[in-house]
Amino acid sequence: MRIQVTTGSSIPIYRQVVDQIRHASATGKLAVGAPLPSVRVLAAELVLNPNTIAKAYAALVRDGVLESQQGRGYFVAARREIYTRKERQRRLEEVMDPFLAEALTLGFDGEQIGVEIRKRLEKLAPSTE
Amino acid sequence: MRIQVTTGSSIPIYRQVVDQIRHASATGKLAVGAPLPSVRVLAAELVLNPNTIAKAYAALVRDGVLESQQGRGYFVAARREIYTRKERQRRLEEVMDPFLAEALTLGFDGEQIGVEIRKRLEKLAPSTE
Amino acid sequence: MRIQVTTGSSIPIYRQVVDQIRHASATGKLAVGAPLPSVRVLAAELVLNPNTIAKAYAALVRDGVLESQQGRGYFVAARREIYTRKERQRRLEEVMDPFLAEALTLGFDGEQIGVEIRKRLEKLAPSTE
Amino acid sequence: MRIQVTTGSSIPIYRQVVDQIRHASATGKLAVGAPLPSVRVLAAELVLNPNTIAKAYAALVRDGVLESQQGRGYFVAARREIYTRKERQRRLEEVMDPFLAEALTLGFDGEQIGVEIRKRLEKLAPSTE
DNA sequence: GTGGTCTAGACCACC
DNA sequence: GTGGTCTAGACCACA
Numbered sequence: 421m422r423i424q425v426t427t428g429s430s431i432p433i434y435r436q437v438v439d440q441i442r443h444a445s446a447t448g449k450l451a452v453g454a455p456l457p458s459v460r461v462l463a464a465e466l467v468l469n470p471n472t473i474a475k476a477y478a479a480l481v482r483d484g485v486l487e488s489q490q491g492r493g494y495f496v497a498a499r500r501e502i503y504t505r506k507e508r509q510r511r512l513e514e515v516m517d518p519f520l521a522e523a524l525t526l527g528f529d530g531e532q533i534g535v536e537i538r539k540r541l542e543k544l545a546p547s548t549e
Numbered sequence: 550m551r552i553q554v555t556t557g558s559s560i561p562i563y564r565q566v567v568d569q570i571r572h573a574s575a576t577g578k579l580a581v582g583a584p585l586p587s588v589r590v591l592a593a594e595l596v597l598n599p600n601t602i603a604k605a606y607a608a609l610v611r612d613g614v615l616e617s618q619q620g621r622g623y624f625v626a627a628r629r630e631i632y633t634r635k636e637r638q639r640r641l642e643e644v645m646d647p648f649l650a651e652a653l654t655l656g657f658d659g660e661q662i663g664v665e666i667r668k669r670l671e672k673l674a675p676s677t678e
Numbered sequence: 679m680r681i682q683v684t685t686g687s688s689i690p691i692y693r694q695v696v697d698q699i700r701h702a703s704a705t706g707k708l709a710v711g712a713p714l715p716s717v718r719v720l721a722a723e724l725v726l727n728p729n730t731i732a733k734a735y736a737a738l739v740r741d742g743v744l745e746s747q748q749g750r751g752y753f754v755a756a757r758r759e760i761y762t763r764k765e766r767q768r769r770l771e772e773v774m775d776p777f778l779a780e781a782l783t784l785g786f787d788g789e790q791i792g793v794e795i796r797k798r799l800e801k802l803a804p805s806t807e
Numbered sequence: 808m809r810i811q812v813t814t815g816s817s818i819p820i821y822r823q824v825v826d827q828i829r830h831a832s833a834t835g836k837l838a839v840g841a842p843l844p845s846v847r848v849l850a851a852e853l854v855l856n857p858n859t860i861a862k863a864y865a866a867l868v869r870d871g872v873l874e875s876q877q878g879r880g881y882f883v884a885a886r887r888e889i890y891t892r893k894e895r896q897r898r899l900e901e902v903m904d905p906f907l908a909e910a911l912t913l914g915f916d917g918e919q920i921g922v923e924i925r926k927r928l929e930k931l932a933p934s935t936e
Numbered sequence: 937g938t939g940g941t942c943t944a945g946a947c948c949a950c951c
Numbered sequence: 952g953t954g955g956t957c958t959a960g961a962c963c964a965c966a
Contacts, residue, residue: 429643435647439650440650442650442651442653443650446654447653503655508655508657511651511655512652512655512665514558516652516665516669518564520666520669520670521564521568521571522644523645524572524575525575525612526641527637528641530666534663534666536641536645537645537662537663541659
């Protein structure tokens with residue numbers, strides 16, 4: 421998989437990395453057990469500090485998306501239910517509100533937002549949906 | 550209009566204020582030309598630092614949502630289309646991707662995300678949708 | 679509360695901080711909503727790099743023990759069920775195995791380990807147990 | 808004795824080997840003077856790098872669990888009390904605190920922790936306890 | 937070679 | 952003042 425970051429964005433670089441890997445994992449682009457580029461390699465490729473990549477990978481480990489194996493590397497973890505229903509709802513709302521505020525400000529209404537989301541998901545995972 | 554802020558949230562207070570005013574303006578709850586509470590009054594009402602309100606108002610002025618009239622206060626600006634269609638699309642995707650990455654990782658699918666968004670929007674603006 | 683770290687230990691410093699705050703929170707020594715020392719203050723107090731404290735606090739936030747409020751500081755979060763039953767079991771076993779291996783090597787048997795744990799818990803939270 | 812390692816675990820492979828041999832020695836499953844499989848044989852059996860086994864054996868020799876006899880192999884050493892009562896206690900607490908912090912945060916109380924430990928020990932060594 | 941921890945120091949956002 | 956991100960560079964543990 422190719423990871424791309426834009427340095428000027430308001431979204432922190434490590435979050436961009438996290439989001440892309442999450443996406444690839446959630447949509448099956450990254451299969452369970454698949455190895456990820458090493459911290460140093462990915463850092464060199466994206467011209468970033470290794471610590472930034474390490475932070476992104478660590479965040480993915482704590483959310484159960486990746487597993488680390490000392491001295492071997494990072495791998496895609498088996499998908500499992502980590503959070504309770506309530507906690508999942510809570511976390512969804514936490515990220516939904518800023519998103520909706522921005523979307524509404526841009527002039528999209530509920531209907532259009534739904535359409536855009538469906539389009540985006542199809543584009544990213546044509547085989548899955 | 551009533552503005553509400555929750556201090557414990559991950560969303561900065563000034564952003565909460567900005568988002569709610571934007572939303573009210575976008576949905577017509579705040580008519581063009583309507584006056585807003587003064588910085589001091591709103592700060593006192595919400596028990597916040599006046600600087601926080603001032604910052605929110607300044608951000609709204611910068612984005613063309615409000616206008617300030619020296620010595621009189623802040624007013625809802627005439628709604629203008631600031632962004633091109635393409636730019637709006639780009640901005641939407643920029644905030645949509647992190648949101649989708651989180652939602653998918655939490656185990657929600659496109660269908661469920663749509664449902665949750667509709668629920669949330671109804672809760673925020675029951676009369677508008 | 680007083681936090682103490684020993685620099686020579688095999689347990690990483692940031693983990694020592696995490697463990698002590700977790701403990702204090704779980705046993706009620708740190709009440710819900712209570713503020714924690716700021717990253718810089720605690721770092722200065724313990725003669726550590728602020729990043730190390732920040733890492734510890736960030737770990738506690740992601741596990742729902744603390745909440746951060748931009749520009750204000752860190753606070754003890756309301757206790758809530760974050761993980762599913764299965765995930766809790768999984769995480770418990772993950773930390774239990776190394777502990778048991780060490781305890782058995784030291785010559786303690788199951789009975790004695792139970793006794794020691796009870797003693798330790800009473801010592802740390804006499805009012806709760 | 809049969810040694811088993813799981814490569815995906817958070818516990819380093821060499822530690823898994825160390826822990827299992829320690830445990831077998833502590834519980835008498837491995838009698839004093841009993842020979843261990845050679846580094847190469849065990850490495851082949853477990854499909855591991857011989858360095859990993861060598862490291863485990865070296866750690867066990869350093870801790871007095873095994874003895875190496877040049878050209879003959881490794882043997883279970885006579886059990887000696889290496890640590891004073893106080894030192895054992897100190898070492899136990901050092902590993903107990905992180906374990907307890909995690910368990911308490913996960914919502915387990917002293918009673919439940921005891922139960923889980925007993926369950927785990929029975930699973931590991933059903934005949935011994 | 938891999939990941940994990942820690943330091944020092946910079947710059948930004950928020951209150 | 953607070954937290955959040957990023958860089959540069961060091962040292963250690965593991966395979």
